Amino acid sequence: AARADFSFVHVTDTHVTAAEGAEGNAAKDAALFREISGLDPKPAFVINTGDVCETGTNVEYAAYWKAQD
Numbered sequence: 001a002a003r004a005d006f007s008f009v010h011v012t013d014t015h016v017t018a019a020e021g022a023e024g025n026a027a028k029d030a031a032l033f034r035e036i037s038g039l040d041p042k043p044a045f046v047i048n049t050g051d052v053c054e055t056g057t058n059v060e061y062a063a064y065w066k067a068q069d
Contacts, residue, residue, distance in 0.1 A: 009039075018063070
């Protein structure tokens with residue numbers, strides 16, 4: 001049965017790159033995660049299903065994780 005008190009957030013295609021600026025995807029993702037953090041009620045989970053980073057380098061993933069802080 002469906003529950004009215006259950007929700008989650010689905011994000012995709014965040015495409016973080018190593019050369020990010022103030023208008024880059026990492027900054028946009030940071031704003032997205034701040035918005036998600038302010039949701040009431042809080043979602044049960046957040047899932048990112050694809051294209052998290054442009055090429056998958058350690059630098060890109062570090063920028064993505066930093067955006068979530």
